[in-house]
Amino acid sequence: MASILLANCVTRSANWQPTLNTITSSIVLAGIGITVCLFTLEKIIGEDAFNLKKGHFKSKNKISFKESLKYITSSKVILLITSILLCYNISLNLVEGVWKKSYEVFFVSNANQIQAFISKLEFSISIASIIGTLVGVYVLQSFKWRIGALITPIIMLFTGGAFFLLIFFGDATSMLALQTSAMLVAVILGAIYNILSRALKHSVFDPNKEMVYIPLDDDLKTKGKAAAEVIGMRFGKGSGAVIQQGLFALFPTLTLLDLSPIIFIIFLGISLWWFYSIFSLSHITTKL
Numbered sequence: 001m002a003s004i005l006l007a008n009c010v011t012r013s014a015n016w017q018p019t020l021n022t023i024t025s026s027i028v029l030a031g032i033g034i035t036v037c038l039f040t041l042e043k044i045i046g047e048d049a050f051n052l053k054k055g056h057f058k059s060k061n062k063i064s065f066k067e068s069l070k071y072i073t074s075s076k077v078i079l080l081i082t083s084i085l086l087c088y089n090i091s092l093n094l095v096e097g098v099w100k101k102s103y104e105v106f107f108v109s110n111a112n113q114i115q116a117f118i119s120k121l122e123f124s125i126s127i128a129s130i131i132g133t134l135v136g137v138y139v140l141q142s143f144k145w146r147i148g149a150l151i152t153p154i155i156m157l158f159t160g161g162a163f164f165l166l167i168f169f170g171d172a173t174s175m176l177a178l179q180t181s182a183m184l185v186a187v188i189l190g191a192i193y194n195i196l197s198r199a200l201k202h203s204v205f206d207p208n209k210e211m212v213y214i215p216l217d218d219d220l221k222t223k224g225k226a227a228a229e230v231i232g233m234r235f236g237k238g239s240g241a242v243i244q245q246g247l248f249a250l251f252p253t254l255t256l257l258d259l260s261p262i263i264f265i266i267f268l269g270i271s272l273w274w275f276y277s278i279f280s281l282s283h284i285t286t287k288l
Contacts (some may be wrong), residue, residue, distance in 0.1 A: 027066040068227035071220070078224040079211055080281040085232020086239065087274035088152065088205065092197050093240025094267050095160045099190030101243060102167060106187050121191055128195050132203030140207055146282040152197070152205045153274045159193040160271075164264040212285055 022225050041090060072079050105112040166186035213221050247259050256263070 014061045067223070071224045071227040072231060075220055075224055077212065077216065077281065077284055078220060078228050080277050080284070081209060082228040082232045082280070083277040084149075084209065084274060085228060086236045087270050087277065088156075088197075088201070089233060089236025090240045090243070091156055091160065091267060091270050091274070092154075093237055094243065094263050094270075095156075095163060095190065095193055097244050098167060098256050098260050098263060099163065099187070099194065099242070102183065102190060105257065106183050117191075121194065124191075124195050125198050128199035129202055132199040136203035136207060136261070139204060140211075145208060145211055145285070146278065148204060148208045149278045150275070153271055153278070155195065155200060156197050157187045157271045158267075159189060159196060160267060161187040161264075163193055164260055164267070167260045201229050212281065215285060 058184065072082050103114065103117060105115065128192065139151065163186055166182050166189060213225055244263070245257075247262060248254075251259060
C-alpha cells in the first residue's frame, strides 16, 4: 500500500518540491489517523489495560549489553547464530550502500525518478515476500536445515557478486551481449539483490534461524536469543556503516563506486564466514 501511495505522489516534473509536499501531507494524515485509532482503542479496552497497569500483557525480557556478550561467549550455538545474523546484515548494508550510490549516478540525482524507482522496488519486495513465504514453507518441509540455511547466502552471493562485477564496468558505454549501459544493468541487479535478500529474510532466513532455538534450554531460548538478536541485528547494520566510513577515512577522495573493489573483497570474506558458520552450526545441532 505504501509503495502504491509513493508512486502516486511522484510528479512528472523535474521539481521535487510538489512530490515532497504530497509525501509530507500523507505522513501527517497517517499520523492523525494513528492517533485517532489509539484513542479509540483506549476507549474500547479501557485505560488500565491500554497503559499495561494490570499486567494484561507481558513485556519482553530485556538484557544488558554485558549480559548479551556473556550469553554469546558462553554458548557456541548462540555465537554461531549471532555470526549468521551479523553476516546477513553486514552483507546487505555493504551492497545496498554501493547500489544506492549507483542509482543516484544513473538517475543523475533526479529525486522524482529515484522516488518512482524506490516505490516500484518496495512493491516488488512485497510481492516477492508473499511468493517467498509460500516457497519457504515447502523448503522447510522438504529439505534439511542446512540446505534451507544455505539458500539465502548463496543467492545473495551470486546476485551481489554479479552486481559488483557490473559496477567495475560501469564506465563502459555498452555491453556487447545486451547492447545497453552496464550501469543500468548494475542498478537492476542491485534491485534484484535487494528484493531477494529482503524477501528471503522473512520467508527462509528467519524461519531457519528460529528452528535452531528449538533443542536449546529455556534460558538460551529466551535470553540467549535476545542476546543474539541485539548483537546480530544492531551491530550488523552498524558494522556495515563503520566499514564504509573507515574506507572513506582511508581514501577521502574516493566515492563508494570507486571503493567498490575493496568492498567486494570484504563482501566475499563475509560470505565465506557465513558459509562456515552455517556448516558449523549444522554440525553442532544434529537434531535439526
